[in-house]
């Protein structure tokens with residue numbers, strides 16, 4: 166009997182545990198190790214910031230669900246990996262050995278790379294539910310005391326969809342309260358142009374997002390490097406296409422929601438051959454680490470190069486569809502090895518992302534993520550709102566009921582087909 170340990174019970178880790186369990190049954194032991202006993206549906210965190218969801222809506226205890234599926238659950242968290250000994254050291258100083266390890270720990274948030282940045286200092290985040298809840302207190306204060314606000318994605322950020330989503334739900338919420346005119350909004354981003362999304366653009370993303378921002382009177386600064394954030398101001402260097410500082414900006418703002426760059430988590434940092442210089446896990450085409458082939462990784466914690474070089478550094482987004490396909494690849498590859506066969510399954514690095522604005526939304530689809538693409542499509546409209554809500558409901562159901570089937574292939578692609586047909590009809 167092999168012992169397979171999965172670290173991280175998030176968007177990638179829980180489906181990983183269920184899919185593997187459905188493939189290997191009770192012949193092999195599966196252990197899920199996370200930091201805490203809760204699951205947070207991260208894509209809904211921006212809604213927590215504007216009070217459209219509560220913490221209880223987007224976070225719940227998972228111990229019973231995981232154990233009911235025949236998977237052992239440990240919520241102590243991993244302090245350090247010792248890959249040469251096939252051993253994990255946990256935060257309570259206990260140890261756990263493994264035959265196969267799957268790392269799905271998501272990101273470490275690199276707030277420390279910009280002076281004054283982070284929820285403990287002068288900017289907010291929606292990357293965790295703790296951050297989103299703290300941001301909602303500041304948001305309520307802004308609603309009481311309207312003043313200019315900033316939304317953005319820092320240099321090195323890769324997660325641009327939620328930055329756009331947050332900008333647009335802020336706009337919608339302020340309109341709902343009738344105070345939009347009193348809260349000038351500025352979007353600051355490392356992207357070279359609006360709608361780049363860390364993907365070199367998707368379909369007509371630049372044109373459509375610029376139009377949306379203009380319509381909603383959201384100002385923007387692109388090619389932006391944030392140099393400092395204080396309680397009253399955000400300091401920004403704006404770069405030219407030639408890579409020189411074109412203009413420096415000092416923008417007055419008391420409410421800042423700025424997505425940071427990501428790094429790999431501390432438990433694996435600095436392990437030679439396992440991680441790159443930013444602590445992301447290096448994987449081959451089978452999602453296995455070349456130095457330690459019994460270690461696999463998926464999700465935001467893996468190393469993927471930027472889609473293209475930009476004047477101010479941007480990263481490639483790692484979103485649900487590709488995470489799901491990494492889960493499937495790892496499940497089949499571990500199963501193949503357990504059966505004495507060669508690994509043969511590869512993940513498809515495709516991007517599908519929904520950003521909801523409450524009254525409308527955008528969906529972008531880049532298949533594959535790297536150009537040239539077979540499918541390069543961007544949609545804006547109310548249907549995205551319903552698709553995003555369905556995504557949240559289905560994923561929650563999946564976690565609670567141990568559903569092992571992939572979600573995107575079966576469900577989201579159908580939703581996208583409906584949207585695309587509507588889009589085509591609208592354009593006739």
Ligand SMILES: Cc1cc2nc3c(=O)[nH]c(=O)nc-3n(C[C@H](O)[C@H](O)[C@H](O)COP(=O)(O)OP(=O)(O)OC[C@H]3O[C@@H](n4cnc5c(N)ncnc54)[C@H](O)[C@@H]3O)c2cc1C
Nearest residue numbers: 173174175176177199200207208243270271464465484485
């Ligand atoms: C605000 C936001 C909105 C997003 N919206 C979308 C969207 O709409 N659609 C989409 O496709 N993608 C979206 N993404 C991108 C991506 O899908 C999410 O970031 C997703 O949560 C990544 O899944 P993951 O499994 O890699 O990491 P996570 O879901 O973050 O899970 C990581 C898990 O590892 C655990 N962990 C961390 N360190 C340790 C440790 N040392 N020991 C044990 N456990 C540990 C954490 O507690 C957590 O449970 C969004 C991202 C953000 C930040």
